[in-house]
Amino acid sequence: MTSIFLPQVLAYRRAMLKARSSGNALADRRFAYAMEYKAGGDPASAAELVTQALHEAPDWAAGWLALGDLNEMLGRRDEAIDTYRQALRLDPADEAGAGARLARLGEMPPDGAMTPAHIAALFDEYAPRFERSLVADLSYRGPALLRMALDGIGRSKPFERALDLGCGTGLVGEAFRTLCQDIVGVDLSGAMLAKARAKQVYRQLEQAEIADFLFRQAADSADLILSADVFIYLGDLETIFRQAARVLVRGGLFVFTVQSHSGPAAFILNHDLRYAHSREGLAGWAAAAGLHLRHLDHASPRTDRGVPVPGLVAVLER
Ligand SMILES: C[S@@+](CC[C@H](N)C(=O)[O-])C[C@H]1O[C@@H](n2cnc3c(N)ncnc32)[C@H](O)[C@@H]1O
Structure with missing residues (x-):
C-alpha cells in the first residue's frame, strides 16, 4: 500500500x-x-x-x-x-x-x-501525510534533484528572488533557503501551504493556480523559478514556459522536474492520472519561449511500487 x-x-x-x-x-x-x-x-x-x-x-x-x-x-x-x-x-x-x-x-x-x-x-x-508518505515511503528526492542540477551548471552566486511553483509543504524552500535571499511560494492547496508556512522559509505564500500567479508577476522580477514534481498535474506547459520567460531576468534560471515518457507526444496522461512529458516537448516549449536548455537529463524523482518512475530534471536559462 x-x-x-x-x-x-x-x-x-x-x-x-x-x-x-x-x-x-x-x-x-x-x-x-x-x-x-x-x-x-x-x-x-x-x-x-x-x-x-x-x-x-x-x-x-x-x-x-x-x-x-x-x-x-x-x-x-x-x-x-x-x-x-x-x-x-x-x-x-x-x-x-x-x-x-x-x-x-x-x-x-x-x-x-x-x-x-x-x-x-x-x-x-x-497534506497531513504528505512528507511521511512521499519522502519516507516513496523515496522522494525532487528538491535534491533541483539542487544537484543547479550545482551541476556551476552557479555559485546567491539568488535574489526565487519563486517556488507548487511549493506544497515547503520541501523545496528548505532545500534552497541558503541559496536564496527571498523565496515566494504558490500552491492551490491551503492545507499544504499551512505546512509550508510553519517552516518559515518563504517570505510570502500565495494560494493560487501557477499560471494565474505567473501572469500577476512583473516582468524581469525573479532570478530563479523552481518547481519539483508539480508538472505531473499539468499537461501543456507552453503558457507556463512563456510566463516563466517573461518573469525571469536575463540570465535567470527555471529549474524543474517532470515525469517522462519517450513517445512522440509532448505529454500524455498516464493510467495513474499523472502527466508525463517528453524531452522533445520540453525542448520545443523552451525554444518557443526563448529559454535556453542548460541541462536536461534523466532523473527519477520517486518510486512507484518500489520501482523508480522515469523522470527528467531541467535547467532552462532566459
Ligand atoms: C507532489 S506535490 C510537490 C510539492 C513540492 N514541490 C515538493 O517538492 O515537495 C505537488 C504540489 O503541486 C501543487 N499543484 C499542482 N498543480 C498546481 C497548479 N496548477 N497550481 C498550483 N499548485 C499546483 C499541489 O497542490 C501540490 O502541493
Missing part, C-alpha cells in the same frame, strides 16, 4: 467520505453496505447497491463517481463513462476528479482534465 501513489488513493477515499454524507439516510446506508462489499472483493454487488443509493439521492456527484470507479473495476467501460459524465454534470468544478478519469478513458482531451478544484482537494486531503 505504501508504494502506491497516495493522492489518487486518497482522492478515492475522500470521494467515499463525501459520498457517505449524501444527505439521504437510506442512500447513505446502502452506500456503506456497498463499500463493505467492495472491500470484501465483490464490486458487482457494491455497484448494485450504489445504483440503489443513487435512486434515493440522484444529485449526489460523489456517488456517481464511486459508481464509475466500480464500473471500471468491472470492465464496464461504457457505463463508467456515463457515470463519470453524470458526476461531472452535477459538479462542474469537478472536485472529485471525474474529468481525469474520462480523459484516461479517451473521452476528454487530456489537457486540463485535472481541475484546480480537484488538485486542491487532493492535496488538502494528503
Whole structure:
C-alpha cells in the first residue's frame, strides 16, 4: 500500500467520505453496505447497491463517481463513462476528479482534465501525510534533484528572488533557503501551504493556480523559478514556459522536474492520472519561449511500487 501513489488513493477515499454524507439516510446506508462489499472483493454487488443509493439521492456527484470507479473495476467501460459524465454534470468544478478519469478513458482531451478544484482537494486531503508518505515511503528526492542540477551548471552566486511553483509543504524552500535571499511560494492547496508556512522559509505564500500567479508577476522580477514534481498535474506547459520567460531576468534560471515518457507526444496522461512529458516537448516549449536548455537529463524523482518512475530534471536559462 505504501508504494502506491497516495493522492489518487486518497482522492478515492475522500470521494467515499463525501459520498457517505449524501444527505439521504437510506442512500447513505446502502452506500456503506456497498463499500463493505467492495472491500470484501465483490464490486458487482457494491455497484448494485450504489445504483440503489443513487435512486434515493440522484444529485449526489460523489456517488456517481464511486459508481464509475466500480464500473471500471468491472470492465464496464461504457457505463463508467456515463457515470463519470453524470458526476461531472452535477459538479462542474469537478472536485472529485471525474474529468481525469474520462480523459484516461479517451473521452476528454487530456489537457486540463485535472481541475484546480480537484488538485486542491487532493492535496488538502494528503497534506497531513504528505512528507511521511512521499519522502519516507516513496523515496522522494525532487528538491535534491533541483539542487544537484543547479550545482551541476556551476552557479555559485546567491539568488535574489526565487519563486517556488507548487511549493506544497515547503520541501523545496528548505532545500534552497541558503541559496536564496527571498523565496515566494504558490500552491492551490491551503492545507499544504499551512505546512509550508510553519517552516518559515518563504517570505510570502500565495494560494493560487501557477499560471494565474505567473501572469500577476512583473516582468524581469525573479532570478530563479523552481518547481519539483508539480508538472505531473499539468499537461501543456507552453503558457507556463512563456510566463516563466517573461518573469525571469536575463540570465535567470527555471529549474524543474517532470515525469517522462519517450513517445512522440509532448505529454500524455498516464493510467495513474499523472502527466508525463517528453524531452522533445520540453525542448520545443523552451525554444518557443526563448529559454535556453542548460541541462536536461534523466532523473527519477520517486518510486512507484518500489520501482523508480522515469523522470527528467531541467535547467532552462532566459
Ligand atoms: C507532489 S506535490 C510537490 C510539492 C513540492 N514541490 C515538493 O517538492 O515537495 C505537488 C504540489 O503541486 C501543487 N499543484 C499542482 N498543480 C498546481 C497548479 N496548477 N497550481 C498550483 N499548485 C499546483 C499541489 O497542490 C501540490 O502541493
